[in-house]
Amino acid sequence: MRAKASRSVRLLAGVGLCFAGLVAGSGCGSQKAAVSDTDVRADRARQVAEVWDGSTAAARWRAGFYLTGEEVQPPRGGLHNPADRQAYEDQNIVLRGKLPETGPKDGPVTWAGGESLTRPLMGAHASYTTLAGTRVGGNPHLTVIGAKLGEMSVATSRGPATVPAWLFTLDGYASPLKRAAAIPSKLPKPPIGPARDIPGYPLDRLVRIAADGRSVTVVAPHGACDDGAVVDVLETTGSVVLSASVKERNDDGNCTKQAELQQVTVELERPLGDRVLLDAHTGQPVRYKGLRGISSSGS
Numbered sequence: 001m002r003a004k005a006s007r008s009v010r011l012l013a014g015v016g017l018c019f020a021g022l023v024a025g026s027g028c029g030s031q032k033a034a035v036s037d038t039d040v041r042a043d044r045a046r047q048v049a050e051v052w053d054g055s056t057a058a059a060r061w062r063a064g065f066y067l068t069g070e071e072v073q074p075p076r077g078g079l080h081n082p083a084d085r086q087a088y089e090d091q092n093i094v095l096r097g098k099l100p101e102t103g104p105k106d107g108p109v110t111w112a113g114g115e116s117l118t119r120p121l122m123g124a125h126a127s128y129t130t131l132a133g134t135r136v137g138g139n140p141h142l143t144v145i146g147a148k149l150g151e152m153s154v155a156t157s158r159g160p161a162t163v164p165a166w167l168f169t170l171d172g173y174a175s176p177l178k179r180a181a182a183i184p185s186k187l188p189k190p191p192i193g194p195a196r197d198i199p200g201y202p203l204d205r206l207v208r209i210a211a212d213g214r215s216v217t218v219v220a221p222h223g224a225c226d227d228g229a230v231v232d233v234l235e236t237t238g239s240v241v242l243s244a245s246v247k248e249r250n251d252d253g254n255c256t257k258q259a260e261l262q263q264v265t266v267e268l269e270r271p272l273g274d275r276v277l278l279d280a281h282t283g284q285p286v287r288y289k290g291l292r293g294i295s296s297s298g299s
Contacts, residue, residue: 009217033154037245038201043197045241046279057188058276061157061285065109065117066290068209069155072131073086076175083140091133096171097145099124104149109182115158119182127166127179141170152178155209189214192283195276201244202281203231204261205289213271218286219261220244229262234280235269237292242266243280 052058079085087093103123110116121129124147133146152165167176194202201221208217220229221244234241244264277286 027080028076032151040198041200041232041243041245041280042234044195045232046282048192048278048280049239049241051191051233051283052276053084053219053236054280055191057191058238060188061276062274063117063190064157065119065161065182066187066285066288067154067180068157068206070290071154071180073178075170075173075177080172080262084142087140087142092138092141093128093144094137094141095128095132095144097169099128099144099147101125102147102194103181104164104222106264107182109156110162111156112159112228113161117185119163119185121164121181122166122183123181124166127181128168129167131177131179142177144168144177145171147176148175149181150178153178154180187285189288190283190285194282195280197240198281200243200281203242203244203279203286206277207263207274207289207291208265211271213268214273215265215267216242216277217265218242218244220264221261222246229264231264231266232272233266233268235275237275239276239278240268240278241270241278242286 036070074088079088093263100123103119106118107121108116109119127142128147146169147166150165150167151162153160153162162179163182165178165180165182167178170177204219204221206218210216218231220231223227228247230245230247232245234243278284279286
């Protein structure tokens with residue numbers, strides 16, 4: 001891979017010179033013919049994979065606690081009705097009871113194989129504020145009437161884990177709303193910087209990893225003047241690198257210039273496992289954020 005990485009550096013330098021020439025009014029036709037956007041993205045993905053595979057950053061990532069699924073779980077059986085679901089999405093959750101003022105500062109994150117990691121814990125009040133918006137009240141809304149420390153299962157980059165969690169009692173519900181109290185590890189410093197003048201866009205977020213690990217769903221940006229987002233994948237033994245771009249539209253019709261977000265599912269040749277999922281543009285792991293704030297029309 002090192003020979004390919006050297007070629008990548010030369011190609012990227014050529015693109016930068018071409019960009020400078022365009023600004024100055026000179027042409028770069030021969031360079032454009034030699035280097036396509038697809039080639040540039042592919043070389044960048046190979047470069048990202050090379051520096052991450054076997055790196056200290058990758059080792060730290062595999063030893064850390066990173067969520068790949070929701071840190072909040074609704075009461076057993078789900079929320080009762082559309083009004084309650086809307087209140088949850090709008091973060092319209094009001095407090096009508098007392099929350100614990102104190103709790104343990106640290107707690108264990110435990111994986112199925114027996115491995116564990118001690119992480120600092122978020123308090124009950126801080127956890128509540130992540131659920132409730134800054135302006136709450138009115139209808140529809142959910143009402144918290146108490147909380148206690150318990151545990152829950154969450155999806156992580158190292159597989160399912162059991163973590164300490166705040167169990168919030170909701171008015172009208174027999175089972176609690178759970179919110180993970182364990183604070184995820186800080187992402188390691190990437191061994192490569194963000195790309196410059198590379199066609200395409202950084203990914204917005206990771207929203208889902210298939211149960212069998214054979215596909216990942218991400219949210220990618222695109223514009224109203226193109227035909228949607230495209231995500232290419234490069235798989236190695238240590239990483240999976242995603243490169244987001246757009247499918248250009250052939251017509252010259254008028255369109256607005258707002259940005260849009262689109263869910264894209266990427267099929268993998270083999271399960272993701274403990275490989276690092278990386279964004280080629282930023283050179284960083286793709287962070288899980290869930291679908292809150294993403295409309296269904298973006299799927």
